[in-house]
Amino acid sequence: MIRTLAVxxxxxxGTSVALAAARRGVTVHLLDTDAAALRTAELLGAGTAxxxxxxxxxxxxxxxxxxVADVLSEQQRRGLALGYTDVASxxxxxxxxxxxxxxRPAHFxxxxxxxxxxxxxxxxxxxxxxxxxxxxxxxxxLTSKRVFDRALELIALCGGVPMVMRSSAHDETVAITSHxxxxxxxxxxxxxxxxxxxxxxxxxxxxxxxxxxxxxxARLWTDIIETNAAEIAGVLTALESDLGRLxxxxxxxxxxxxxxxxxxxxxxxxxxxxxxxALEALPAPAxxxxxxGTARVGVTIAxxxxxxxxxxxxxxxxxxxxxxVTAPVxxxxxxGPLVIRFELAAAEADTLVEKLAAAGWAAVRENDAPGTSPALAAARx
Amino acid sequence: MIRTLAVxxxxxxGTSVALAAARRGVTVHLLDTDAAALRTAELLGAGTAxxxxxxxxxxxxxxxxxxVADVLSEQQRRGLALGYTDVASxxxxxxxxxxxxxxRPAHFxxxxxxxxxxxxxxxxxxxxxxxxxxxxxxxxxLTSKRVFDRALELIALCGGVPMVMRSSAHDETVAITSHxxxxxxxxxxxxxxxxxxxxxxxxxxxxxxxxxxxxxxARLWTDIIETNAAEIAGVLTALESDLGRLxxxxxxxxxxxxxxxxxxxxxxxxxxxxxxxALEALPAPAxxxxxxGTARVGVTIAxxxxxxxxxxxxxxxxxxxxxxVTAPVxxxxxxGPLVIRFELAAAEADTLVEKLAAAGWAAVRENDAPGTSPALAAARx
Numbered sequence: 039m040i041r042t043l044a045v046x047x048x049x050x051x052g053t054s055v056a057l058a059a060a061r062r063g064v065t066v067h068l069l070d071t072d073a074a075a076l077r078t079a080e081l082l083g084a085g086t087a088x089x090x091x092x093x094x095x096x097x098x099x100x101x102x103x104x105x106v107a108d109v110l111s112e113q114q115r116r117g118l119a120l121g122y123t124d125v126a127s128x129x130x131x132x133x134x135x136x137x138x139x140x141x142r143p144a145h146f147x148x149x150x151x152x153x154x155x156x157x158x159x160x161x162x163x164x165x166x167x168x169x170x171x172x173x174x175x176x177x178x179x180l181t182s183k184r185v186f187d188r189a190l191e192l193i194a195l196c197g198g199v200p201m202v203m204r205s206s207a208h209d210e211t212v213a214i215t216s217h218x219x220x221x222x223x224x225x226x227x228x229x230x231x232x233x234x235x236x237x238x239x240x241x242x243x244x245x246x247x248x249x250x251x252x253x254x255x256a257r258l259w260t261d262i263i264e265t266n267a268a269e270i271a272g273v274l275t276a277l278e279s280d281l282g283r284l285x286x287x288x289x290x291x292x293x294x295x296x297x298x299x300x301x302x303x304x305x306x307x308x309x310x311x312x313x314x315x316a317l318e319a320l321p322a323p324a325x326x327x328x329x330x331g332t333a334r335v336g337v338t339i340a341x342x343x344x345x346x347x348x349x350x351x352x353x354x355x356x357x358x359x360x361x362x363v364t365a366p367v368x369x370x371x372x373x374g375p376l377v378i379r380f381e382l383a384a385a386e387a388d389t390l391v392e393k394l395a396a397a398g399w400a401a402v403r404e405n406d407a408p409g410t411s412p413a414l415a416a417a418r419x
Numbered sequence: 420m421i422r423t424l425a426v427x428x429x430x431x432x433g434t435s436v437a438l439a440a441a442r443r444g445v446t447v448h449l450l451d452t453d454a455a456a457l458r459t460a461e462l463l464g465a466g467t468a469x470x471x472x473x474x475x476x477x478x479x480x481x482x483x484x485x486x487v488a489d490v491l492s493e494q495q496r497r498g499l500a501l502g503y504t505d506v507a508s509x510x511x512x513x514x515x516x517x518x519x520x521x522x523r524p525a526h527f528x529x530x531x532x533x534x535x536x537x538x539x540x541x542x543x544x545x546x547x548x549x550x551x552x553x554x555x556x557x558x559x560x561l562t563s564k565r566v567f568d569r570a571l572e573l574i575a576l577c578g579g580v581p582m583v584m585r586s587s588a589h590d591e592t593v594a595i596t597s598h599x600x601x602x603x604x605x606x607x608x609x610x611x612x613x614x615x616x617x618x619x620x621x622x623x624x625x626x627x628x629x630x631x632x633x634x635x636x637a638r639l640w641t642d643i644i645e646t647n648a649a650e651i652a653g654v655l656t657a658l659e660s661d662l663g664r665l666x667x668x669x670x671x672x673x674x675x676x677x678x679x680x681x682x683x684x685x686x687x688x689x690x691x692x693x694x695x696x697a698l699e700a701l702p703a704p705a706x707x708x709x710x711x712g713t714a715r716v717g718v719t720i721a722x723x724x725x726x727x728x729x730x731x732x733x734x735x736x737x738x739x740x741x742x743x744v745t746a747p748v749x750x751x752x753x754x755g756p757l758v759i760r761f762e763l764a765a766a767e768a769d770t771l772v773e774k775l776a777a778a779g780w781a782a783v784r785e786n787d788a789p790g791t792s793p794a795l796a797a798a799r800x
Contacts, residue, residue, distance in 0.1 A: 081757065083725030152623040161744055172620050201620060208621075214614065215622040219607045219629045224694030225661050226600045229654065231697045233595065238701050239553050239582060240589075241596040242533040244632040246701070248600045251625040253698050256691035264684060268673035273610065274666050280606050281662065285655050292649035303645060310637035313605030316612045317634050320619050320627070344464035363542050376462065 040064055040191050042094035044118055046109060048072075048079035050155060051125045052100025053163035056084035058196040061165050067094060079160040093117050096188045098149075099124040102261040107135030114141045121185035123149040123192065127212060128265040129176040129205035137178055147189050148176035148205055150212075151198055158255050166197065173198035176205040213269035216251075218277065220259065221270070223252035284309060333387035334404040335380045337394060349378060349399060356393045357386050379404070421445055421572050423475035425499055427490060429453075429460035431536060432506045433481025434544035437465035439577040442546050448475060450499075460541040474498050477569045479530075480505040483642040488516030495522045502566035504530040504573065508593060509646040510557040510586035518559060528570050529557035529586055531593075532579055539636050547578065554579035557586040594650035597632075599658065601640065602651070604633035665690060714768035715785040716761045718775060730759060730780060737774045739763050760785070 041064060045056045048070040056066045056079060066085030070076040080087050097119035101109050103126035110122055122145055126132055129148045137143050152172040155162055173193045177186055193200045203211075227249040230237055263270060283305065290302035335358070339345050350363070358380045382390065387403050394401035422445060426437045429451040437447045437460060447466025451457040461468050478500035482490050484507035491503055503526055507513055510529045518524050532554040536543055554574045558567055574581045584592075608630040611618055644651060664686065671683035716739070720726050731744070739761045763771065768784050775782035 077757070078727065080724055081720070081722070081727035082731075083728045086724070152621060154623070154625060157742075171623070174621070201617075203617070207617075211614075211618050211621045214610050215618060215626050218610070219626055221665060221690070222603050222607050223629050224691050225658055225665065226603050227694035227697045228661070228690060229595050229599070229657065229697075230700070231693050233592075236582075236584070236588075237592050237596060240533060240555070240592045241701055242535070242552070244535060245596050245600055247628045247631045248604050249694070249698055250628045252691070252694040254691075254695075256688055256695055259691050260684060260688045263669075263687060264672050267669050271666065271669040271673045274662065274669060276610065277606055278659070278662055278666060280609070281655065281659055284602060284606065285652065285659060288644075288648050288652040288655060291645050292652045303641060306644060307637055307641045309602070309605050309609060310633070310635075310640050312612050313608035313630070313633040314635075314637055316608045316610075317630055319611070320622055339462070341462070343461055343467070346459065346462035347464045350463075361538075376458070 040095045040188060040195065042067070042090060043085075043192070044069060044090065044094045044097040044113075045085065045100060046070070046097060046113065046118075047100035048075045048084065048160050049100060050158050050160070050162045051151065051153075051167075052098065053079045053082065053084050053160040054153075054165065054167035055098050055100065055125070055151075055192070055196060057082065057163055057165035058168065059192070060085055062195050064195065065090075065094075075160050079163070082160060082163065084160070084163070090118075094119045096121045096123065096185075096192060098122075098192070099126075102126065102258055103128040103132050103265040104261050106132040107138075107140060110136055110146055111140045114145070120145065121182075121188045122146045123175075123185070123189045125149055125151055126265075127216065127262055129174075129208045131209075131265045133176065133178050133205045137180065143178065144180045144182045145185050146178070147181045147185050148178070149189055149193075150174040150176070150208065151193075151196070153198075154254075158258075168193075169197035171198050172201050174201050174203055174208055176203055176208050178205070209266050209269050210272075213266055213273045217263055217266055217270045218273040220251045220254065221263065221274065222277065223249045227252045280309075332381055333384040335382070335387050335390050335394075336402055336404050337378045337380070338400040339376050339378060341376065346376075346378065349394075352394065352397050352399070353380060353390065356390050358382050358390050421476045421569060421576065423448070423471060424466075424573070425450060425471065425475045425478040425494075426466065426481060427451070427478060427494065427499075428481035429456045429465070429541050430481060431539050431541070431543045432532065432534070432548075433479065434460045434463065434465050434541040435534075435546065435548040436479050436481065436506070436532075436573070436577060438463065438544055438546035439549065440573070441466055443576050445576065446471075456541050460544070463541060463544065465541070465544070471499075475500045476502065477566075477573060478503045479573070480507075483507065483639055484509040484513050484646040485642050487513040488519075488521060491517055491527055492521045495526070501526065502563075502569045503527045504556075504566070504570045506530055506532055507646075508597065508643055510555075510589045512590075512646045514557065514559050514586045518561065524559065525561045525563045526566050527559070528562045528566050529559070530570055530574075531555040531557070531589065532574075532577070534579075539639075549574075550578035552579050553582050555582050555584055555589055557584055557589050559586070590647050590650050591653075594647055594654045598644055598647055598651045599654040601632045601635065602644065602655065603658065604630045608633045661690075713762055714765040716763070716768050716771050716775075717783050717785050718759050718761070719781040720757050720759060722757065727757075727759065730775075733775065733778050733780070734761060734771065737771050738767050739771050 043059045043064050044067045045052045046069045048068050060066045067090045068079050068085045068087050076087050099109050106124045106126055127150055133148055136146050151168050153167045175189055190200055287302040287305040290298040339349055362380045362382045391401045391403050424440050424445050425448045426433045427450045429449050441447045448471045449460050449466045449468050457468050480487055480490050487505045487507055508531055514529055517527050532549050534548045534552045556570055571581055668683040668686040671679040720730055743761045743763045772782045772784050
């Protein structure tokens with residue numbers, strides 16, 4: 039059992055781990071070369087800056103990927119902890135370095151919690167940052183069962199969902215899901231540079247969402263991307279080729295050459311549809327209403343102007359917000375009764391039916407859907 | 420004054436315009452070839468599907484860009500309205516077509532409200548969708564003063580912020596801020612296709628935000644992108660060239676060739692920093708706390724573990740959430756008192772000071788900052 043924890047690096051991730059552990063009664067020792075960050079974390083209640091009297095049960099190295107092996111080696115020599123893990127978003131390079139030069143590589147297991155915010159530093163930390171988030175562990179060929187178990191315990195303390203992968207498979211995957219998207223967003227954002235100020239006024243919510251990841255701290259991200267350069271270069275090469283094909287289609291469309299028009303338009307639609315399909319196949323976020331078993335509630339409404347607005351307002355008051363309405367309305371006959379469907383967590387469906395019935399609506403619970411799986415989400419999309 | 424409005428196309432945007440106008444007492448007539456969408460909008464209280472007895476004051480054509488000139492011509496022949504505007508996100512092509520073949524091009528003004536959601540259809544509509552959002556008007560060389568004034572009135576009814584541009588400048592700009600980002604997000608999303616399901620589990624919030632725009636309906640977006648193909652091709656050509664340079668740097672970094680390493684790393688950091696700088700120069704969203712004049716509130720806190728957490732919790736209860744904390748904490752001396760600063764709407768600052776003081780904190784209102792402008796936001800970044 040983890041009774042004592044050390045966190046090396048009190049940035050966003052390290053401080054959030056410390057807060058989560060401290061709230062579960064673990065004694066947390068904080069270390070950082072940045073005195074202001076360390077003090078802030080301490081004042082947040084994340085732990086104490088005093089050194090531990092004896093080796094702690096587990097140390098979390100919350101440092102950039104290129105620093106993991108060095109910090110591990112240094113702390114193992116000092117005897118900071120019995121076991122070590124890290125939280126860097128690149129795993130293969132640091133693992134190679136750990137195996138090559140850490141004093142006790144068996145006492146280390148790579149880790150990567152899939153959580154983050156565009157804000158950085160301890161003030162952005164939250165004890166629930168990892169709740170229901172994937173937390174990857176990448177044991178090396180030398181990793182001991184003991185440190186593996188301690189890391190699983192840490193993930194449980196933080197409310198995360200453990201997942202075990204080889205470090206190489208991890209890095210190949212995050213190159214696609216995180217690092218290449220970050221760089222593409224940086225390229226898109228950088229195109230604003232030097233444009234007249236009016237450009238910014240035409241950058242709406244879509245642009246802000248699409249480029250949010252590119253707000254990440256440039257030095258940290260240089261480190262991350264450099265450490266995973268080979269995998270990222272592979273993804274970018276594929277994207278360059280996809281972009282080349284798209285550009286051919288766009289030039290044909292802008293040349294208004296009727297010969298290539300039909301094919302170019304089909305190529306464009308195909309790309310857009312593949313994007314939509316890939317996104318709809320993503321599992322619903324674990325904290326969303328579809329994460330557990332889902333149920334459908336159907337409500338028949340009267341044909342009066344404003345009636346639908348009144349229903350949506352009432353339902354929202356009982357946890358069935360607009361995003362739980364499943365589909366555009368399509369009455370069977372032009373004058374047939376209109377049925378609106380809400381899809382929400384099975385546990386909430388009965389309450390909704392009861393509350394809507396009490397408010398005068400004809401509401402019924404329909405078939406339940408099983409727990410969400412990627413396949414189900416794809417089928418639903 | 421607009422007393423009667425027609426909305427042609429009861430999708431997300433059309434229904435939202437109708438809802439906003441109906442709530443301000445305007446009589447709204449709804450038209451759509453999709454009977455289910457039309458009925459849904461009516462049931463939402465957005466207006467009536469009955470035709471108007473005489474021409475309405477203004478008609479809003481909420482149809483895809485390639486349909487604007489045809490729908491305008493048809494409705495002008497039928498005498499639907501005295502003036503017309505549209506909401507399409509491409510302006511130059513439709514304007515050319517309107518000038519070439521609409522019966523009364525002087526009675527039309529192009530419009531584009533910068534608002535949208537990834538959900539579509541009337542059920543996603545909201546009366547406040549345009550509140551504080553930029554709404555571009557693109558008068559043609561023939562547009563009458565009368566229809567221009569009516570469009571300004573409509574924007575005021577919807578709570579939007581009017582902005583006048585040439586249609587060509589609009590299209591050049593949205594190619595950068597909307598259309599090319601959409602396509603880049605589609606390319607990134609499409610890379611997930613065919614990957615093992617584990618890939619999706621490593622797609623975190625950053626990936627979801629970055630690709631959200633790519634969830635837009637593929638047929639509508641094919642229409643939009645095709646209508647602005649020439650401008651988009653220009654932006655994509657520049658992005659292809661930027662991507663080529665980045666890829667060279669990534670290949671150098673992955674080859675671990677020490678000769679090019681320093682330069683390649685500098686190129687990578689430069690791209691990331693240019694992205695961050697461009698994003699920080701964006702004006703704060705109009706509805707954010709920094710939109711009006713801002714004030715700073717400084718709070719001195721005692722050096723006790725958890726004290727900062729307690730302050731943040733208290734302040735959040737009075738509207739000063741974590742995002743209003745302005746900077747990492749940097750005490751002047753290792754043992755000096757720690758001052759935390761909140762930056763929030765000037766109107767809220769006095770209340771915060773009062774409430775914090777009542778709760779026992781040493782809180783003072785510091786200098787006020789003037790109203791936000793892009794330049795100020797840039798300086799702040």
